[in-house]
Amino acid sequence: MYTLYATIGSGNCYKVQLLMRQLNIPFRVVMIDVLKGETQSPEYLAINPNGKVPYLVLPNGEGLGESNAMLLHLAEGSHLMPQTAQERMRVNEWLFWEQSSHEPYISPARFWISIMPEGRAERETEIATWHERGAKSLKMLDDHLSKNDFLVGNRYTVADIGLFGYTHVAGEGEFDMAKYPAVCAWIARVEARDGFLPMMDFAEAA
Amino acid sequence: MYTLYATIGSGNCYKVQLLMRQLNIPFRVVMIDVLKGETQSPEYLAINPNGKVPYLVLPNGEGLGESNAMLLHLAEGSHLMPQTAQERMRVNEWLFWEQSSHEPYISPARFWISIMPEGRAERETEIATWHERGAKSLKMLDDHLSKNDFLVGNRYTVADIGLFGYTHVAGEGEFDMAKYPAVCAWIARVEARDGFLPMMDFAEAA
Numbered sequence: 001m002y003t004l005y006a007t008i009g010s011g012n013c014y015k016v017q018l019l020m021r022q023l024n025i026p027f028r029v030v031m032i033d034v035l036k037g038e039t040q041s042p043e044y045l046a047i048n049p050n051g052k053v054p055y056l057v058l059p060n061g062e063g064l065g066e067s068n069a070m071l072l073h074l075a076e077g078s079h080l081m082p083q084t085a086q087e088r089m090r091v092n093e094w095l096f097w098e099q100s101s102h103e104p105y106i107s108p109a110r111f112w113i114s115i116m117p118e119g120r121a122e123r124e125t126e127i128a129t130w131h132e133r134g135a136k137s138l139k140m141l142d143d144h145l146s147k148n149d150f151l152v153g154n155r156y157t158v159a160d161i162g163l164f165g166y167t168h169v170a171g172e173g174e175f176d177m178a179k180y181p182a183v184c185a186w187i188a189r190v191e192a193r194d195g196f197l198p199m200m201d202f203a204e205a206a
Numbered sequence: 207m208y209t210l211y212a213t214i215g216s217g218n219c220y221k222v223q224l225l226m227r228q229l230n231i232p233f234r235v236v237m238i239d240v241l242k243g244e245t246q247s248p249e250y251l252a253i254n255p256n257g258k259v260p261y262l263v264l265p266n267g268e269g270l271g272e273s274n275a276m277l278l279h280l281a282e283g284s285h286l287m288p289q290t291a292q293e294r295m296r297v298n299e300w301l302f303w304e305q306s307s308h309e310p311y312i313s314p315a316r317f318w319i320s321i322m323p324e325g326r327a328e329r330e331t332e333i334a335t336w337h338e339r340g341a342k343s344l345k346m347l348d349d350h351l352s353k354n355d356f357l358v359g360n361r362y363t364v365a366d367i368g369l370f371g372y373t374h375v376a377g378e379g380e381f382d383m384a385k386y387p388a389v390c391a392w393i394a395r396v397e398a399r400d401g402f403l404p405m406m407d408f409a410e411a412a
Binding site: 049050064065066067068069072073076085088089092093095096097099100104140143 | 255256270271272273274275278279282291294295298299301302303305306310346349
C-alpha cells in the first residue's frame with residue numbers, strides 16, 4: 001500500500017492522488033497541516049527530512065519526493081504513460097515546464113489571494129509579477145490546447161494530470177480564465193474522465 | 207545533427223552540452239545573447255516561440271524545451287541512464303528537485319552577484335531569501351553525497367550532470383561552499399570524468 005502525505009488545497013498533492021485513483025492504485029492519505037507548521041514537526045521530519053509535501057511512501061517503505069517524479073513512477077507501464085520515445089519526451093517537457101514556468105506563478109498568487117489573504121497586502125508587487133508571468137504560461141498552454149485536445153499524442157496522459165493540478169484553480173489566483181478558452185475546454189475534458197476526483201473531495205477526505 | 211540554442215554562463219544550457227559531449231552525440235551550438243534581448247528577437251521567436259534558452263532542435267527538425275527533458279531524452283538508452291524502475295525514479299526525483307528547490311535559488315543569486323552586479327543593490331532582500339533557501343538545498347545535497355559518491359546507484363548518471371550545472375558555480379552566488387565538503391568532493395569527481403568539459407570552454411566556443 002502507498003501512503004501519500006499531503007496538505008489540503010495543494011495542487012501538487014492533489015494530482016498524485018488523482019493519478020492513483022484513476023489507475024486504481026490502493027493508497028492511503030495522511031493529511032499534514034502546512035499552515036500549522038506540521039511539516040516541520042519532529043514527527044514529520046522523521047518521515048521526510050526535507051519537510052515538504054507531497055511525500056509518497058512506497059509499499060517497500062522507501063520515500064519519494066517531487067510530485068512529478070511520483071507521477072512518472074506511478075504511471076510507468078500504464079495506459080497513462082506513452083511508450084514511444086517521442087511522446088515520453090513531450091510528457092517530460094510538459095512536466096518540467098509545469099514546475100519551472102507555470103506552478104511557480106500560479107500557485108503563490110492563488111495562495112496569497114485565496115488561501116492566506118491576510119498576507120496579500122504586503123505582496124502586491126510579487127503578485128503583479130506572478131500575474132504577468134502566469135498569464136504568459138497560461139497563454140502558451142492555451143495556444144497548444146487550441147490545436148490539441150490533450151497535451152501529448154492527443155489523448156489523456158499523465159502530462160494532463162500534472163498540468164491540471166494547479167491550472168484548474170488558477171482563477172482562485174485572479175487569473176482571468178475567460179482569456180484562455182482552450183484551457184477551459186480542456187479542464188472540462190479532464191473533469192469528464194472516468195475516475196475523476198475533484199480537489200474539494202481531496203480536502204474533505206482528510 | 208542536433209542544434210542547441212544556448213547562452214553564455216547558463217548552467218541549464220551547459221549541462222545539455224556536457225551530456226552530449228560525454229555521449230559523443232554530434233551537435234552544434236548557436237549562441238543567443240539573453241542580456242542583449244536576443245531571445246525576444248523575431249528571428250529567435252520564429253525558432254522558439256517561448257523565447258527561452260536552452261532550446262534543442264532535434265535531427266528531425268522538432269524543437270524541445272526544458273533542459274532536464276533534454277537530458278532525459280538524450281541519455282535514454284545510454285550508460286548514463288539507469289534501467290531499473292527504482293533508479294529511474296531517483297533520477298527523476300533529483301532532476302525535478304533541481305528545478306523546483308535548487309536552481310531557483312542558486313541561479314538568481316549567482317546572476318545578480320556575479321553576472322549582473324549592477325542590479326544587486328536593489329535586490330538584497332531577495333538575495334537573502336535565495337541564500338537561505340539555497341543553503342538548505344546545498345545542505346540536503348551534501349548530506350546525500352556524504353553517504354554516496356554519486357546521486358543515483360552510486361555511479362555517474364544523467365542526474366549528476368543535471369545537478370552539476372548550477373551547483374558547481376554556486377560559489378559565484380556567494381554560497382559558502384566550504385560548508386559543503388561532500389558537494390565539493392563530488393564536484394571534483396564529476397570534473398575528473400572522461401569527456402568532461404568546463405563551463406568556461408562552453409562560453410569560449412561561441
